[in-house]
Amino acid sequence: MNVTAVRTFVAVVDAGQFQDAAADLSVTPQAVSKRVAALEKELGVRLLVRDARGARLTVDGQAFLPHARGLLRAAERAVASVRPGSRALRVDVIGRQLSLAGLLRGFHRAHPGTELDVVTLFDSDTAVAAVRDGAVDATFRAVSAPGHRLPPGVAATPVLDEPLHLFTGPGHPYADAPAITPAQLAGHRIWMPGNTPGTEWTAYYDAMAEAFGFVVD
Incomplete structure (x- = not known):
């Protein structure tokens, strides 16, 4: 289901007019009409009717509206879960029972307000690639093997002399x-x-x- 179309439908309901919803969404009234029509076609029901007073919900529209609002809230939570500064700090450790994992436990006790998502990747190359691509924020790994070079944009700093x-x-x-x-x-x-x-x-x-x-x- 197209989230943009659902958001447009809710905007029309809240504004009471297709034209006012278009202004709120910074699109043309024609774009609003097309989005709502596409959503209605996908659902196979009529959601809105126009009359002299503006846009009015049908019986199906009334049934769909709370679910549409719930879908938009879920979409917002999904985006927030991966937005830097909003999601949990994602850190890779070589093993959850080793001393490096103990460092994270100490960090969590010192900073209980910081949410942590601890993962365990297979090897150093996989972990470094995950840091480079943004899949994890940091990794605790040995990266000093001969001939091993970190890719551009990834830096290493010593944190534990084990x-x-x-x-x-x-x-x-x-x-x-x-x-x-x-x-x-x-x-x-x-x-x-x-x-x-x-x-x-x-x-x-x-x-x-x-x-x-x-x-x-």
Whole structure:
């Protein structure tokens, strides 16, 4: 159903005259008549009749009017839901259980009046493209992989220097070490969580392997 035609119908009802409705909508009276006629044709009923006093609702018009007003309100809400400054702040995180998601929870507690829409996209390229296209407002991702360049209009800023934890069994040589360097891990078999082909974690681990002499298999 054409929203413009519905809006024109409601304008005629509110103004009481086709000509006055045309002035309110900044169109010609002929355009108003065509829109109303097209709506009536689509619905298969007569909505308005003209008489000496102006435009008058038919029985079908009276039945349709509240639904027409509801449709216009729904259309306004739909537009507002995606209008910058009106819709929720849409942010992508790599995982809802990771520390980055904790940053958003902290933000929400500090700014309860800001509505958040948290999404989880598959990989860094998808997330960056979503920022570029306006599908999301921001993404928390690792974008420092070698050769990775952000597209024009997208900027990155560091927000979290996340520590990496090494978990070992009690008999491992590093079981009691308070801290180790990545180079010390060379030659040890390590399980790297999130090492899924096509994600930024794979690029991150590949870069680490190249820098510190790891073998990723």
